[in-house]
Amino acid sequence: MNSIKSKLFTACEDYLKSRISRLSAELKSLEIDLENESKSSAGDKYETGREMINMEWNKISNQLQQFKVQKDLLEKAKNRINREVSGLGSLVKTNAANYFIAIPAGKIIIEEGEYFAIGPGSPIAQLFQQKKAGEEIVFNGKSTKILEVV
Numbered sequence: 391m392n393s394i395k396s397k398l399f400t401a402c403e404d405y406l407k408s409r410i411s412r413l414s415a416e417l418k419s420l421e422i423d424l425e426n427e428s429k430s431s432a433g434d435k436y437e438t439g440r441e442m443i444n445m446e447w448n449k450i451s452n453q454l455q456q457f458k459v460q461k462d463l464l465e466k467a468k469n470r471i472n473r474e475v476s477g478l479g480s481l482v483k484t485n486a487a488n489y490f491i492a493i494p495a496g497k498i499i500i501e502e503g504e505y506f507a508i509g510p511g512s513p514i515a516q517l518f519q520q521k522k523a524g525e526e527i528v529f530n531g532k533s534t535k536i537l538e539v540v
Contacts, residue, residue, distance in 0.1 A: 392481065392540050394502050395479075395540060398498060398507065402495045405507075406461050410461070417451065417454070420446055460509075463478075463509075467491070472540065474522050474523070475522055476518040476520065476522075476536070477510070478491055478492070478510045479492060480518070480539055481539070482518050482536060482538075483536070483537045484536055485537060486532070487506055488503060488506065491509075491515045491518065492509075492510075494509040521539070522536065523537060523538050
């Protein structure tokens with residue numbers, strides 16, 4: 391695998407590990423809060439407190455699930471065989487910016503430069519689908535030339 395892509399995959403994995411770890415810690419903290427809430431007061435205040443904790447628990451659980459889905463998507467991107475056309479797992483270098491089509495992890499800076507990790511469903515990734523080096527896309531009214539697809 392290309393060393394740049396290898397570094398980008400590692401950066402995306404680190405991004406996901408960090409988010410999953412943070413959300414897991416938040417769920418554990420909410421679990422403790424829920425136990426403490428159960429031991430404390432009764433009545434309407436008790437029910438309101440429990441419900442607020444449950445709402446937060448559901449929100450964080452959903453976020454955690456989304457990151458786990460992204461982790462699976464990243465694995466699919468890793469296993470994609472390089473082709474000349476862009477798609478999931480591709481590194482697309484353009485005259486405007488460099489894009490890594492895997493997960494939406496944002497800007498990644500490595501020794502070789504600045505890259506934007508984007509999800510395959512993002513508008514710009516959709517424009518890159520099945521494009522080759524030398525082709526152009528128009529995004530937000532601006533023409534961008536694809537220099538290389540790795």
